[in-house]
Amino acid sequence: MTRVLVTRAIPERGLQLLYDAFGKDAVTVAPQDGSMARADLLAAVKGVDALLPMLSDAVNGELMDAAGPQLKVIANYAVGYNNVDVKAATERGIIVTNTPGVLTETTADLAWALLMAAARRIGEGERLTRSGQWAGWGPMQLLGVDVYGKTLGIYGMGRIGQAVARRGLGFGMKVLYTSNRRIDEATEKELNALQVDKDMLLEESDFLSLHMPLTVDTRHCIGAAELAKMKKTAVLVNTARGPVVDEAALAKALQDGVIFAAGLDVFEEEPTIHPELYKCENAVIAPHLGSASLETRSRMAEIAAGNVVRVLRGEEPTTCVNPAVLQG
Numbered sequence: 001m002t003r004v005l006v007t008r009a010i011p012e013r014g015l016q017l018l019y020d021a022f023g024k025d026a027v028t029v030a031p032q033d034g035s036m037a038r039a040d041l042l043a044a045v046k047g048v049d050a051l052l053p054m055l056s057d058a059v060n061g062e063l064m065d066a067a068g069p070q071l072k073v074i075a076n077y078a079v080g081y082n083n084v085d086v087k088a089a090t091e092r093g094i095i096v097t098n099t100p101g102v103l104t105e106t107t108a109d110l111a112w113a114l115l116m117a118a119a120r121r122i123g124e125g126e127r128l129t130r131s132g133q134w135a136g137w138g139p140m141q142l143l144g145v146d147v148y149g150k151t152l153g154i155y156g157m158g159r160i161g162q163a164v165a166r167r168g169l170g171f172g173m174k175v176l177y178t179s180n181r182r183i184d185e186a187t188e189k190e191l192n193a194l195q196v197d198k199d200m201l202l203e204e205s206d207f208l209s210l211h212m213p214l215t216v217d218t219r220h221c222i223g224a225a226e227l228a229k230m231k232k233t234a235v236l237v238n239t240a241r242g243p244v245v246d247e248a249a250l251a252k253a254l255q256d257g258v259i260f261a262a263g264l265d266v267f268e269e270e271p272t273i274h275p276e277l278y279k280c281e282n283a284v285i286a287p288h289l290g291s292a293s294l295e296t297r298s299r300m301a302e303i304a305a306g307n308v309v310r311v312l313r314g315e316e317p318t319t320c321v322n323p324a325v326l327q328g
């Protein structure tokens, strides 16, 4: 019998696809709502043909071997797949898929929510009003920085980076970007975007939004040296992955006024957040909500489950991250 393990409850639409294809008995959904403990995951994965993990699950060679040689597909419930050892999967002939595209606009919305909240000190204002200490309108109270007409920096101009840049048009923004690949000229023109080197991006951006994947090359690509190059009035937004920013260096920069504020959705050691960051009034801290809309999570479930169904039926998945396995 086919066996599928889903490591955490996902929207019904995805589960239903799996039930329809393989029968309800074939599908195990982790019973608790929380990340599976490692030992439970290692035990539960035994004998499965397909694994649908969350980004909080470390899917490494050990886990693949614990599953056994019948494991054919790892359908990660995220666009980012730094939690999966893709090389180990490829060596074992296991297909790895992600959920790109469907969460692009949703994540770009969240980046903007953080950008605006950090610029206009919404977190501080909310804490003030709820504290019961608010004494009324004040000429010097919680003064933020303007967004309209400023320079928006995008670090990593993939799908999400471009979607964030596009929203800047409505705010009359000029866009600078640093990326491995240059986007085509027509898109640059449409987005009012100019490719620049990293130093210029850091020096010129009023708002810097990060959209690169986490790799060995991007780990801590924003650290003390980079923060020092930014404007004192700048706002940093991270909806990518926590470890691309040196969190201790960021907390220090926020405390010392090296930059104005930060809007953060991701952290180096989730769910732990650097204790110094909690002390920063000028940090807006969200609990990894980038793709968290009802519509998008449902589409992600559909894609991930659809990939499981396709692969186990011997068809190609729609969004493969290690296509070498398909050829081999």
Ligand code: GLV
Binding pocket: 055, 077, 078, 079, 080, 081, 103, 290, 291
């Ligand atoms: C969320 O962080 C994702 O990569 O989908």
Ligand code: GLV
Binding pocket: 079, 100, 101, 104, 157, 158, 159, 160, 161, 211
């Ligand atoms: C992710 O989907 C990206 O390419 O930005």
